Amino acid sequence: NAGVTQTPKFQVLKTGQSMTLQCAQDMNHEYMSWYRQDPGMGLRLIHYSVGAGITDQGEVPNGYNVSRSTTEDFPLRLLSAAPSQTSVYFCASRTTGLGDTIYFGEGSWLTVV
Amino acid sequence: QQQVKQSPQSLIVQKGGISIINCAYENTAFDYFPWYQQFPGKGPALLIAIRPDVSEKKEGRFTISFNKSAKQFSLHIMDSQPGDSATYFCAASKGAGSYQLTFGKGTKLSVIP
Numbered sequence: 001n002a003g004v005t006q007t008p009k010f011q012v013l014k015t016g017q018s019m020t021l022q023c024a025q026d027m028n029h030e031y032m033s034w035y036r037q038d039p040g041m042g043l044r045l046i047h048y049s050v051g052a053g054i055t056d057q058g059e060v061p062n063g064y065n066v067s068r069s070t071t072e073d074f075p076l077r078l079l080s081a082a083p084s085q086t087s088v089y090f091c092a093s094r095t096t097g098l099g100d101t102i103y104f105g106e107g108s109w110l111t112v113v
Numbered sequence: 114q115q116q117v118k119q120s121p122q123s124l125i126v127q128k129g130g131i132s133i134i135n136c137a138y139e140n141t142a143f144d145y146f147p148w149y150q151q152f153p154g155k156g157p158a159l160l161i162a163i164r165p166d167v168s169e170k171k172e173g174r175f176t177i178s179f180n181k182s183a184k185q186f187s188l189h190i191m192d193s194q195p196g197d198s199a200t201y202f203c204a205a206s207k208g209a210g211s212y213q214l215t216f217g218k219g220t221k222l223s224v225i226p
Contacts (some may be wrong), residue, residue, distance in 0.1 A: 040218055042202060042219055043214075050212065
């Protein structure tokens with residue numbers, strides 16, 4: 001998990017509230033992404049970015065917003081939290097070279113009540 | 114649509130035994146197959162990966178076996194140790210340079226003394 005930092009580690013939100021999960025990496029990686037992990041579901045890609053100013057949707061993008069203004073940071077915004085967004089969120093990064101490892105952060109546990 | 118099917122969901126192995134986790138994929142465009150190891154409260158970490166031009170790859174006690182015609186691949190952990198107790202995820206992507214991983218649902222391995 002070297003180099004990918006996520007905050008906060010734990011968060012409880014009320015339905016309808018908004019919040020931002022922060023992700024920063026210090027490895028100068030071009031590619032960054034957000035996954036969510038739900039029990040028995042594996043990890044599913046929410047959004048990803050291949051560089052500053054470039055973002056795209058993954059498998060489960062609805063209800064989430066991202067932006068990439070710098071190489072280092074890739075925040076994930078929940079616009080109006082719903083109980084279905086209760087999950088563990090992982091940020092990941094890698095270089096754009098072939099075969100390079102994807103590094104994951106330690107996760108952010110989000111509960112929406 | 115589940116593109117990568119992983120089994121079993123959970124596995125209990127005695128210390129010193131062999132742990133075997135299987136994955137099957139549907140998309141013939143997949144050509145990069147990593148395995149990730151995840152300890153409780155941590156993010157996934159790359160364990161070992163294979164490309165379909167080889168049928169087997171070994172790193173220490175960990176071996177990936179790959180059967181392209183059957184569209185299956187498996188992880189073998191030889192001489193399993195209690196420290197191997199973790200959740201293991203197989204994944205697949207279209208090319209080692211691809212940014213998007215499709216994950217299996219995970220296998221929780223418990224190695225008992």
